[in-house]
Structure formats: structure tokens, C-alpha cells
Amino acid sequence: MSEIYRASTTAPVNIAVIKYWGKRDPKLNLPTNSSLSVTLSQADLRTHTTASCSSTYPKEDTLLLNGSPQDVSGARTQACFRELRALRKQLEDSNSSLSRLSELPLRIVSENNFPTAAGLASSAAGFAALVRAIANLYELPSSPTDLSRIARQGSGSACRSLFGGYVGWEQGSATDGSDSVAFQVAPASHWPNMRAVILVVSAAKKGVSSTTGMQTTVATSSLFAARANETVPRRMAEMQKAIQEKDFEAFGKVTMMDSNSFHATCLDTYPPIFYLNDVSRAAIKVVESINAAAGKIIAAYTFDAGPNAVVYYLEENEKEVAGLFKAAIGEKDGWKCERGEKVEANGANLEKIKEEAGVAVELLKDGVSRVILTGVGEGPVKTGETLIDEKGEPIL
Amino acid sequence: MSEIYRASTTAPVNIAVIKYWGKRDPKLNLPTNSSLSVTLSQADLRTHTTASCSSTYPKEDTLLLNGSPQDVSGARTQACFRELRALRKQLEDSNSSLSRLSELPLRIVSENNFPTAAGLASSAAGFAALVRAIANLYELPSSPTDLSRIARQGSGSACRSLFGGYVGWEQGSATDGSDSVAFQVAPASHWPNMRAVILVVSAAKKGVSSTTGMQTTVATSSLFAARANETVPRRMAEMQKAIQEKDFEAFGKVTMMDSNSFHATCLDTYPPIFYLNDVSRAAIKVVESINAAAGKIIAAYTFDAGPNAVVYYLEENEKEVAGLFKAAIGEKDGWKCERGEKVEANGANLEKIKEEAGVAVELLKDGVSRVILTGVGEGPVKTGETLIDEKGEPIL
Structure with a gap:
């Protein structure tokens, strides 16, 4: 045989x-x-x-x-x-x-x-x-x-x-x-203490595939060349430095700006490509509120070719970031696992954030179907x- | 006295x-x-x-x-x-x-x-x-x-x-x-036959003021310079030519691309500025469907610093454009005036468009609070x- x-x-x-x-x-x-x-x-x-x-x-x-x-x-x-x-x-x-x-x-x-x-x-x-x-x-x-x-x-x-x-x-x-x-x-x-919470957004319909989308962007966006030739090379250097120095504020700021830059070139595509929806924007608003409450960048959103938010944060800020989302989003798949149970729902901070981001919190609660808690790995x-x-x- | x-x-x-x-x-x-x-x-x-x-x-x-x-x-x-x-x-x-x-x-x-x-x-x-x-x-x-x-x-x-x-x-x-x-x-x-239908979108909250917003864009968007220095000068020339030649397809395409370019630089601002919401995006989708059904550009959307859509079209396409929106949006302030009564609700085209833009049509119906019909003037x-x-x- x-x-x-x-x-x-x-x-x-x-x-x-x-x-x-x-x-x-x-x-x-x-x-x-x-x-x-x-x-x-x-x-x-x-x-x-x-x-x-x-x-x-x-x-x-x-x-x-x-x-x-x-x-x-x-x-x-x-x-x-x-x-x-x-x-x-x-x-x-x-x-x-x-x-x-x-x-x-x-x-x-x-x-x-x-x-x-x-x-x-x-x-x-x-x-x-x-x-x-x-x-x-x-x-x-x-x-x-x-x-x-x-x-x-x-x-x-x-x-x-x-x-x-x-x-x-x-x-x-x-x-x-x-x-x-x-x-x-x-x-x-x-x-090793870099963590991420992924907010899975229930999307009614799949958007433009990334393979098709990116080629349309290259062909039609008048802003794309500036991103590819100037913005990204500068940010690649900034990001590597941030990682070497374990500087979360720099890491987070570049992460958010680059996600926005990428989605901006999608919007500048003809016809325009939208991956972010109102729930995605609500996630951005809540991250901004978390950072405003902390007085510094402790959470950083990023979005791939879809509405799901990935929010990076450091382990030591778990209560301020993942805990805030746990309080905001409520019972959803993902909090029930061992890892999820450990996250302490941060109701106190949520109340403060609701004053200026109440609408966003409601949108998130309705629009996020599950969360995934994870972190940097091998x-x-x-x-x-x-x-x-x-x-x-x-x-x- | x-x-x-x-x-x-x-x-x-x-x-x-x-x-x-x-x-x-x-x-x-x-x-x-x-x-x-x-x-x-x-x-x-x-x-x-x-x-x-x-x-x-x-x-x-x-x-x-x-x-x-x-x-x-x-x-x-x-x-x-x-x-x-x-x-x-x-x-x-x-x-x-x-x-x-x-x-x-x-x-x-x-x-x-x-x-x-x-x-x-x-x-x-x-x-x-x-x-x-x-x-x-x-x-x-x-x-x-x-x-x-x-x-x-x-x-x-x-x-x-x-x-x-x-x-x-x-x-x-x-x-x-x-x-x-x-x-x-x-x-x-x-x-003289340039017309516009304005879809007034009920917004929960006023966004960033344009005076504040534009200065933040200038200060933080890495894509903004390309828009101001390269994209707009080219499009100013294209747009003037389109108007001189009464070429609606060119007029419409540049109008839509420039609106997208502007909102792209808003999204590339830090923190990002969002004026378009899911209802605005639904209006874009419906305009795309109208143009796809016509086999050419007969409607062109543009958005200022807010979610309201302004859709330009030519008088001779009133039934295909304003009539489609009338059928889609249904009874709202704005159709009842003399001008609005004249617009023929285009239910037949709406049914075709619903096949691929049904979700967008529903969003528009719920999210548009009134329409204003107007046109080029003195x-x-x-x-x-x-x-x-x-x-x-x-x-x-």
C-alpha cells in the first residue's frame, strides 16, 4: 500500500x-x-x-x-x-x-x-x-x-x-x-499586552469585494496617489517607531488616521465605495469619547473592507475600553467565553460618555451582533x- | 423730521x-x-x-x-x-x-x-x-x-x-x-432647463460647523493638498467646458466626483468629519440606479456640509429623476406645491430599481423629511x- x-x-x-x-x-x-x-x-x-x-x-x-x-x-x-x-x-x-x-x-x-x-x-x-x-x-x-x-x-x-x-x-x-x-x-x-476587541456589525448586504474595489480606486480616485506615494511611506516609518518604542498614543493615532485615509480613498472612488455605515461611525464616536474621557489615546479603531470595527488597546486599559463596550453593547455572543467573562462592564464610564455620545451608544447596541476579544499573537x-x-x- | x-x-x-x-x-x-x-x-x-x-x-x-x-x-x-x-x-x-x-x-x-x-x-x-x-x-x-x-x-x-x-x-x-x-x-x-430636487434628511444632530471643519481638514488631512492643488483645478476646467457645451453627462460626473472628493477629505480629517449618513448613501445608491436604468448620467448628487442630497437633472428627465424620487419617498412636504404636483410619480421605474436598490429605497422613504423642487435661477x-x-x- x-x-x-x-x-x-x-x-x-x-x-x-x-x-x-x-x-x-x-x-x-x-x-x-x-x-x-x-x-x-x-x-x-x-x-x-x-x-x-x-x-x-x-x-x-x-x-x-x-x-x-x-x-x-x-x-x-x-x-x-x-x-x-x-x-x-x-x-x-x-x-x-x-x-x-x-x-x-x-x-x-x-x-x-x-x-x-x-x-x-x-x-x-x-x-x-x-x-x-x-x-x-x-x-x-x-x-x-x-x-x-x-x-x-x-x-x-x-x-x-x-x-x-x-x-x-x-x-x-x-x-x-x-x-x-x-x-x-x-x-x-x-x-505582548496589545489587545483587540472586534465589534461584528450586522450588515444587510456584502459590499464591493476588496479585489474589485481596490482596482477601481486605483483607476478613478484622484486622491489615491497622494495616499500611496506620500502618506503611507511616512506613516510606515511612524508606525514602526511607535511599535519599537511601545508608544500606544502614536500607534493609535496613526492606526486611526490610516483607516480614515483608506476609507477616504474608497469614498473618492467612482462610483464611490462605502464600507463604513452608521454603526461603524458610532463605534468611531464611542472610541473618541473613550479617549476624551481618558485624556489620551487608549483606544484605536480600524476598519477593513467592511463595517466591522477592530479596536486596539492595551491590557492595562481593558476596563476603560473593552469594559466600556461591554457595558454599552450589552449581552452579545463573545462576552460569554472565559476571556469575555473577565472583562468588567464599565457602567460608570458609560454614563459619562452617554452625555455626548448617547445616540452612538444606542446605534452600537442595536447594530453590533457579536464581539470577539483577542490580542497580539504568534x-x-x-x-x-x-x-x-x-x-x-x-x-x- | x-x-x-x-x-x-x-x-x-x-x-x-x-x-x-x-x-x-x-x-x-x-x-x-x-x-x-x-x-x-x-x-x-x-x-x-x-x-x-x-x-x-x-x-x-x-x-x-x-x-x-x-x-x-x-x-x-x-x-x-x-x-x-x-x-x-x-x-x-x-x-x-x-x-x-x-x-x-x-x-x-x-x-x-x-x-x-x-x-x-x-x-x-x-x-x-x-x-x-x-x-x-x-x-x-x-x-x-x-x-x-x-x-x-x-x-x-x-x-x-x-x-x-x-x-x-x-x-x-x-x-x-x-x-x-x-x-x-x-x-x-x-x-435654463437645469433642475434640482433637494432631499432634506432628518438629522438627529447638527454636525461639525463648516468653518471649524474646513480648518481642521486643512490642518490634518494628508490628502487635502492633492484635492486643492491638483484635482480641483482640473475639474474647474472640465466643469466650465461641460456648462459651455451643455453636456449634462460631463456636468453630472464631475459634480458627483467632486462631492465625493470633498467628503473624502472630511473623512481623512483627524478626528474624522462625517456629513453623509446612511440616508445620504441611500440617495447616492438610488441616483446610481436611476443612471444605470437610463444607460447614461441623467441625475447627479451633491452634498454640502450635511446629510441633505441635492440632485441635479435636466427638465426633460423630470419623470425619470424627480418622478422616481416621488414614487420612492411618497407623501412628504414639497410634493404638494404647484411645482411638485406637476411631477409624475414614476412607479414603473421604481419597481425595476427596487430589485437592486430596495434597501436604499426603504432608507430614503424613512429618512427624508421633505423635498424642495427648484432649478437654475437669476x-x-x-x-x-x-x-x-x-x-x-x-x-x-
Whole structure:
């Protein structure tokens, strides 16, 4: 009986504080500007992926995500498979004792530990896990940097999920994308008390996809060039300094300004793209009130291509930030877990904030369907827990 | 008995299609970019002002607006009074037969024919009428251009209300503001079939004032310079060409893009300024659907510093644009007037649009409190109708 080769990993979600928006090369996912993100804890949000290959499998590569077969014929997934196989083939060609895994069909099984309904961009964790799992399967000596170059071709922001902690993505300038890779600004241990509360907003309808949206912005926004060429390069430097110095006020201010800048270029797109709705704006208002009450920036909002708010804060301000939201939003999925139970609802501060942000508090209460509490975390982790059994069958 | 000198005028509201946002000199109201507006018909929206002066009046200048005494001690009103008195004094100094009106206290009475609750920026019509009425009182030979230079110091956009039709405001470069004046791009008669429907959105709370907002934008938005220095100069040229050629598609596209660009710089302000809400976005969506159904741009939205939508269209498309809104929004103040009764509710098109914009139509129906139907109109008109009687008393 032929062997079933298997390897498994988990990979994290990341939420950018300097946003990726705009491609200079849509095929290679080469961006128009560098970006920077915080890798979030896999205890809360992660993709778990097992990659396997065997001569016993039917010829076609397959991918099962949360129990549903996925189309792997798209150019992006194919690019990842092709690049990883090429690296394996190099190994095999230089060492004839190695099994020729590069010639075998791939069977991949993946699971997210967070509900798809949460509307969180899962493609970053998904492609990072896919690339990392196959690299493990092939026993590639590739560094996370090398793998980030491959994962980027699957989904741009996936390249940042190959590292833990605080992660940059250097836009690069080479036409083949060889220098467009992720790098670690600082490990999670450098600034471990960074936390995030994600306010999941019930949206009536999905907005414009980010792939379509960003290309329309590049083509039509007259303000976009200023963002990509001037604003972001300056803020990338400011943000790295803020992280090095663990300066939350600088981190928070740049985070909020960059989110606003990104959404401003969406609004300047023709036709305009709106990801923020009245509930998102209410979250912004409440964060502003939290900071006003504290007399400094202790909470920082950021929004991806959707209405969900991600609010960063430091552990020591948990009561002032997450506790305020707990009091404001009330009983919702997410407060009931171990982590959520620990957050102390801050009713006293809420009363003060209601004076000037009462309407916003009501909007949040009605519009937020669940919360996710998380924090900075590690990069992909190899795991013995497999999603494919020794016969090659998915474990569901 | 001493004489009561009186003169009266009406002046129009204008709604910009290239927005004024940002001052290079807040004292003189000198803008960071040129702008362009459509003067709206005074049958629908106007300020009526009577200026008078008399030696029998108490020493202080006074202004009554809609029956309420206004503070005239502010630098802006004072600048208008000072400049107009100086021009009158020049006349008096060169012709000793003239009464020395420049030395007499001013009593001004003003009325708007539209509800303050509509949230329409009334300061443009207000200062244009004030300046024009006093110029009439003083029998100044000043041209509308000269008066626009004075009205600008009262309220920037007021300078554009000194002319009818399609009106530009050249930003100028002189530090004393001498070349920052309004000019007529084309009279109303050049393109008389331009119409507008104003959707008045019930806002829970007034947003950031435009004076405060624009200065915060100049100080904090990293995208603002690109708008002021590159985008607007290009669009000023495109817009003037569109008006000269009566090209509604070009007019409409630039109008919508410029509104979006302006609100994008508001969002890029720190802290961000939001004037558009979910109802405003619904109006944008419905305009997009109207244009998609027509296969070309026949409706163009624009938003000032508030959530109200102004939708421009041509008379010949009234059924497709105003008629669609009439069917969508249903019974509201504004459809009941003579003008409104003439608009045919377009239920057939509404049904088609509901398929892709059903949520937006519902939001509009709930969120629009009244509509105002109007169109391009003339500049200030001298009137014999006075708001001050022969004894100098206000006629209320």
C-alpha cells in the first residue's frame, strides 16, 4: 500500500494598522504601498490546515474548507501550488533519495475556528496556512520570508500572516515581485499586552469585494496617489517607531488616521465605495469619547473592507475600553467565553460618555451582533493534530 | 423730521458642484481652491432683505432675521458694513451734494422664504442679500464682481450668490483678497432647463460647523493638498467646458466626483468629519440606479456640509429623476406645491430599481423629511417690496 504523506499547521488572522489597498500588479498581488499589521492570537482566530499527498489520490488537487469542497482552479491557488511544487522539485532533483512528492496530487483540508458569518477576512489566514502546511509536507527549508512571497500570490495580506507579532509588508519594486515580502517589525513578546476587541456589525448586504474595489480606486480616485506615494511611506516609518518604542498614543493615532485615509480613498472612488455605515461611525464616536474621557489615546479603531470595527488597546486599559463596550453593547455572543467573562462592564464610564455620545451608544447596541476579544499573537504553528486520517480521508 | 432711507433686494441660494472647502486666510475668507455653483431659483429659495439708515435710529447697527435680532458685532458682518460704508464715503467725499449716509446707523431686516429646519446653508443668500441691499441703499456703482469681494468676507460662498446662472469663484492669489471674486460662467438662460430636487434628511444632530471643519481638514488631512492643488483645478476646467457645451453627462460626473472628493477629505480629517449618513448613501445608491436604468448620467448628487442630497437633472428627465424620487419617498412636504404636483410619480421605474436598490429605497422613504423642487435661477433682484415701513419700523 502506497504511503499517505501528511503535515499540519495553524495560521493566524492579521488586522492591518496601515492598510493594503491597490495593486500595481493584480496577477502577482504586488501592492501600490507597503502595509503593516498586528497578528492576532490563534486561540481566538485561526485556520487549521492539513496538507497531504499520495499516489493513491485521484489525479486532481482538492481543498476542503469547513467541510465544503473549494475551487482550486483559480490562478491564485494554482500559483501557490506551482511555486511550492517547484521548490520541492529542486530538492528532489538535488537529492535522489527523496520521494517525488512534487508529482503527487494534493489533498488539503482546512478549518476556521471562527464563524464565517462574522464577516472576517479569512483569506489571509487561509492562504498562510495552506502555504505553510504544504511547505511542511514538502519539508522545504524555506524561511517565512520566502513563504510570504508565495502566500502573497494567493491573497496579498496572507503574506503578513506568516509571522507573529507586528508585521510589515514591503511593497518592493521588482516587476517579478521578488522583493515584495513580509518582515517582522517586532515579535509578539516585544509588546505582548496589545489587545483587540472586534465589534461584528450586522450588515444587510456584502459590499464591493476588496479585489474589485481596490482596482477601481486605483483607476478613478484622484486622491489615491497622494495616499500611496506620500502618506503611507511616512506613516510606515511612524508606525514602526511607535511599535519599537511601545508608544500606544502614536500607534493609535496613526492606526486611526490610516483607516480614515483608506476609507477616504474608497469614498473618492467612482462610483464611490462605502464600507463604513452608521454603526461603524458610532463605534468611531464611542472610541473618541473613550479617549476624551481618558485624556489620551487608549483606544484605536480600524476598519477593513467592511463595517466591522477592530479596536486596539492595551491590557492595562481593558476596563476603560473593552469594559466600556461591554457595558454599552450589552449581552452579545463573545462576552460569554472565559476571556469575555473577565472583562468588567464599565457602567460608570458609560454614563459619562452617554452625555455626548448617547445616540452612538444606542446605534452600537442595536447594530453590533457579536464581539470577539483577542490580542497580539504568534505566527503559524506546526501541529500534530491532523484533519486527514492515515487512510487519506478527511476527519470532519 | 429726518428721512428714513431704504432699499430692498432678494438674493438666491447657490449649491456648489465644485466645493469650497479650506481657507488660506480665515479672516478674509480666502479659499484654498476655486469653486463653482449653480444659482437656484428665488421662487423656491431666497433671502429678502431691506437695508435702511436714518439719523433717527439709535446709534448701533441692527439686523433682524426672520423676526429675531442677530448679533452684528462679529468680524464678518463688521467687515461687510465697513467696506460698504467706505465705498459710500468715497462717493460722498467726491460729491458734496450727497447725503452722508455712511455716517448713519444701519437697520436691516431680512427674511428667508424657506424653513430654517430644512438645514440649508442660508448664509450665502443672507450675506449676498445684505451686501446687495446696502449697496442699493448707498447707490454704489459697484459691479456684482466688486460686491462679491465684499460678500465673500461675510461668508465665502456668498460671493457666488451675487450672480445668477452658473457661477465660479476664482480663488485668486493676492494676499489682500482683491482677486478672489465670483464670475459668471454662463447666465441661467444659457442652460435654463437645469433642475434640482433637494432631499432634506432628518438629522438627529447638527454636525461639525463648516468653518471649524474646513480648518481642521486643512490642518490634518494628508490628502487635502492633492484635492486643492491638483484635482480641483482640473475639474474647474472640465466643469466650465461641460456648462459651455451643455453636456449634462460631463456636468453630472464631475459634480458627483467632486462631492465625493470633498467628503473624502472630511473623512481623512483627524478626528474624522462625517456629513453623509446612511440616508445620504441611500440617495447616492438610488441616483446610481436611476443612471444605470437610463444607460447614461441623467441625475447627479451633491452634498454640502450635511446629510441633505441635492440632485441635479435636466427638465426633460423630470419623470425619470424627480418622478422616481416621488414614487420612492411618497407623501412628504414639497410634493404638494404647484411645482411638485406637476411631477409624475414614476412607479414603473421604481419597481425595476427596487430589485437592486430596495434597501436604499426603504432608507430614503424613512429618512427624508421633505423635498424642495427648484432649478437654475437669476442673481439678486432689486425689489420695491420693503420689510421696513416709512417710519423705520420692521414689517413683520
